[in-house]
Amino acid sequence: xxxxxxxxxxxxxxxxxxxxxxxxxxxxxxxxxxxxxxxxxxxxxxxxxxxxxxxxxxxxxxxxxxxxxxxxxxxxxxxxxxxxxxxxxxxxxxxxxxxxxxxxxxxxxxxxxxxxxxxxxxxxxxxxxxxxxxxxxxxxxxxxxxxxxxxxxxxxxxxxxxxxxxxxxxxx
Numbered sequence: 001x002x003x004x005x006x007x008x009x010x011x012x013x014x015x016x017x018x019x020x021x022x023x024x025x026x027x028x029x030x031x032x033x034x035x036x037x038x039x040x041x042x043x044x045x046x047x048x049x050x051x052x053x054x055x056x057x058x059x060x061x062x063x064x065x066x067x068x069x070x071x072x073x074x075x076x077x078x079x080x081x082x083x084x085x086x087x088x089x090x091x092x093x094x095x096x097x098x099x100x101x102x103x104x105x106x107x108x109x110x111x112x113x114x115x116x117x118x119x120x121x122x123x124x125x126x127x128x129x130x131x132x133x134x135x136x137x138x139x140x141x142x143x144x145x146x147x148x149x150x151x152x153x154x155x156x157x158x159x160x161x162x163x164x165x166x167x168x169x170x171x172x
Contacts, residue, residue: 025087
């Protein structure tokens with residue numbers, strides 16, 4: 001992640017994986033943050049990282065990895081409510097906005113996503129693949145002056161999940 005989490009993104013609202021592009025997703029996140037500031041509407045922000053993705057890419061082809069990403073986005077979309085949003089933040093990193101969600105519900109949802117994804121089998125080119133996810137979660141606070149603060153806390157929680165062994169959820 002660079003110093004500005006909203007910069008360097010495509011203008012296309014949908015990424016090739018089927019998720020919102022970084023720019024479109026973060027624009028929605030900033031709008032939700034403004035609703036939180038103005039009206040107190042709660043939301044949670046998840047940063048999801050595919051564990052050991054570089055190793056997976058080295059063991060398979062880029063076509064296989066791309067197909068697994070597309071299947072993952074379909075699965076994640078089905079796990080979320082219609083008004084929640086998922087966007088691509090990096091090659092193996094995704095953001096999720098859980099709207100109208102408190103801390104307890106965010107933690108339950110993140111754990112459910114982690115577990116259901118660990119149980120998935122991705123069928124690509126006659127082969128079966130599985131992945132695990134590390135997830136960092138953060139909710140806005142009254143002290144936050146920008147969405148970037150929420151983003152940074154979720155990213156810190158994600159880094160803690162990875163340091164603590166992967167395939168886990170940490171909430172900031």
